[in-house]
Amino acid sequence: MRWEQLPGLLAHHRVAARLLDAEPGQLGETLLPCLIDTHDGQPLVLLAIDGQESRLLSPVTGGELRMPLEQLRSLQRGRVLVAHPAGQDDWRAAGYARAASGHWFRDLVGRQWRRFAEVALASLLAALLAVASALFVMQVYDRVLPTRADGTLWALALGVFIAIGLEFLLRALRSVVIEQGGKRLDLALSRSLFQQAISLRLASRPGSTGAFASQMRDFEIVREFFTASTLGACGDLPFSLLFLCLIAFIGGPVALVPLAAIVLIVLPSLLCQPLIARLAREGMREAAVRNALLLESVDHLETLKTNRGEGRALATWQRLSASQSARGLRSRNLNAWIASWTTAAMQLAYVASVIAGVYLVFAGELTAGALIACSLLTSRALAPFAQVSQLLARWQQVRVAFEGLDELMQRPVERPEGRRFARLASVDGHYRLESVCWRYDAQSVPVLALDRLEIRPGQRWVLLGGNGSGKSTLLRLLAGLFDPASGSLRLDDRELAQVDPVDRRRHIGYMPQDIALFQGTLRDNLLLGGGDSGDDRLVAALDMAGLGDFVRRHPLGLDLPIAGNQSLSGGQRQSVGLARLILQDPPVVLMDEPTAALDQNTENRVIRTLEPWLEGRTLVLATHKRALLAWAEYALVLQQGQRALDGPLQEVLSATASAARRDGARQEATTA
Template sequence: MTVSASKKTEQWTISASQRVIVDPLLDSLVLLTEYFGSPCSSDSLAAGLPMQGHVLTPELLPQAASRAGLAAKLSRKGLNEITPILLPCILLLKDKKACLLRELDVEHDKAIIQLPETGGEETLSIEELEALYVGYLFLVKQEYRGDMGFDVHLHENKSHWLLQTLKDSAPIYRDALIASVLVNLFALVSPLFIMNVYDKVVPNLAFNSLWVLAIGAGIAYIFDLVMRQLRSYLIDVAGKKVDIIVSSQLFAKAVGIPLEKRSPSVGGMAKQLGEFDSIRDILTSATITTLVDLPFALFFLTIIYLVAGDLALIPLVGSFIIIAYTLIMQPKLKAAIEESNKFSGLKHGHLIESLSSLESIKSSGAEGLVQKSWQQMIGHTASWQLKSKKISTSVTNVATFVVQTSVIFVVILG
């Protein structure tokens, strides 16, 4: 009985690394990395990705492929549209399966696929493969890196993570800037309409011309409304895209940071990561349109000069005064904001660490010491925030004062 019982308890020994979930897309990508001469493990390709059910999804495959120096693109093609230059590629099959298409010979009715489950090859007929294929595939090639041996010292610096993300959204921002150009052009409608009415229509009582001008101005304002709505929508879309990508990158870097390089204050680190929301607010606001609005200021000054001559010098001088005052106050404002952010991070870190160590604080009777540190941090934060607000408010007030006085001088000299 003892011998038979021992035989029943004997089992195969399988290591933890071998007990893996079948992942057709990830396993196919691993096979492709071996094909292109840069073999990568499934763990290195999928580390930190928000996989669903521990399985790589089609949305995440391009991101995983980029880690191996590969560019992957989802495409919809029939088997007869796949040319030899596109091979090998990953075919999406029914029942959420995938395979690697190595060779395709339509004339001889033969297709060679590589199964991700075993890594082995299998030959199928076109009809058999067509019955499994869902019509979508991933085209995968090595990323273009140029001549790595030429002038390597001039290209050592990697592209900035935020600038590269903005570059990817450049087409959307381009369309938003085009809409801003049209909005600035439509801004000329109101002064031109008023000028023509008082100079031409009123002296001659030309009411027919008045209605023509009014209809034309109304049509222009309708287009202006459409362009403003379109510009706002495009900026929001681009900002959302940048926010998702940047937030994912920041969280991945925060999770993957070496422990010896981690900030001693968890709360301060969380506050710093949260401060990146301000970047999103800038990218999703109308502030981005100043790239177009500022050059148009010179255009409007030119129009004023053509219509009123030397009167254009008054708004020109006013603009220089505002710019000069802003540049003078900019270093002070920068220093105040930096100090405010520093103490705000310390305050946030102190709060998180105090709440997480509340039991230890109570047991050691350190409530008073913790409260004192909290009040000091609040005082410093409030002081620097007040200073930065005073500086920014002074810039706004000076700009308003210059505009008001410019109107007075225009009326006097005009």
């Protein structure tokens, strides 16, 4: 990891950090302790400075040592990292004198204020230098030509050449500054959006992956808006007033012409904004639907083919494409009309300024040189407004894209701003549920409603019930992936929602029904959470999961390339999921149909090998397979999201068998 990435990473964990260009001896006590990067790659924590000696802590060894400041300076490489816990609101102050909460995008842009200040300064200097060419022409026509003073001509020409060169350099430097700032904004914005996407609560994630991907891709529209052309036009806009004032100073009433032209240039774009907004909104919605259809068709191509759905999918695609193409054509025609109108308005303004100036020349109130200077300054004054007119045509598309990104950033996340979670160093695995209810949204009926349930440490429970009875939902609640809509869900006498998500993931191992594989190698997919487990440990976990022989026989072994879920069979993917769980080594194990796709021999081997591994762990298992009941001691039967029966496994099985016999006898009697 790069040193510059540490402040952003620490900010995610509620630690305010910054990098300083300073030597250890220059740091005050308020900045200690701090982290110092060294040439050997082993960072040191500077605890204190006692005269010419430093007191250090090595994060690698954990030991404390003393070192002369001169030696520490020779070891130092680059900047030092100072950090402190981020400030927290105190309830005693309530809302008194509280600063207004920032907006995610405004905060990111605000960090580039130095760049914007540099752009504004460069724009001001470039605008001042741009006046030189107009003044040059005025002086040539009014003073050089009547007197044939070629010496004055070359003196003026030298000055204007210098001004043009400086203006060129300033505008080139301004573009570089804007692009550098845009790059930083691009990186910060993309990081914030992706971090938000992977931090979403499962209950608040978007329903369609394709539409969500299209929404994320709209980030490109917002990013491209903040480029040199856009910010350059905005930077030049305030200085158009300078040109207008100069026109008024030189030509007097001639300044009314560019003022009227500004209205003619900008007004059509403003009047067309509602139509442009509607076209942009509808077009982007259809683009999202098209993208969703494309991803769904490719991901489920086998289902599409076996059910002869290609024709229907193609017809839907053509309908969406035709509608989007028609709206796109209408939008492009409108933008082309606005661009043509802007060009015509600028030409008319130039001609009108010449005509108005000619009458002033006839009246003796203006010289010929001043007339030409005013016409040149008119073009300069209107150029930024012409660019703004084009930007207004794009603004609605940017606005719609930004609304989609803003909606994403407002979705609930696992780690809300200002929330401090409880840390758990260890977990016994004691669950207690009371009046727990969960639903998809506030208006829907409860998917799960449990009046009570207690799972003691080390107990092994199996969840039984038909499809849609709430088994998977209960497992997600126990894993902390869902929060109850009401009721109490406690782990070791602490509300599970209070526990830091990091500790939930570390202490609670959850294996879902569908095992997802990611682009990379088999080793990468086993170590999704990072770490440096050796190959022996990985292969041992695969042996327990029933995939070890396959890996040993394959020429690439753990370097087997994985390209999504199509690279391995369903049973092999489940073995990878089991191996991930084994490598995590959690005290609480939650499994949702862990052997549903395994063949009988592999399933029996997995049951035998995992039996000793599960010893002493809290286990909650959802299954329809009778063979997995060998792991369980207790059972919970769910019907329509509610507890129908629970208790020791054999008692529950006997009760359900008796109930099944009674139902069968009742049906036979009814049939007879």
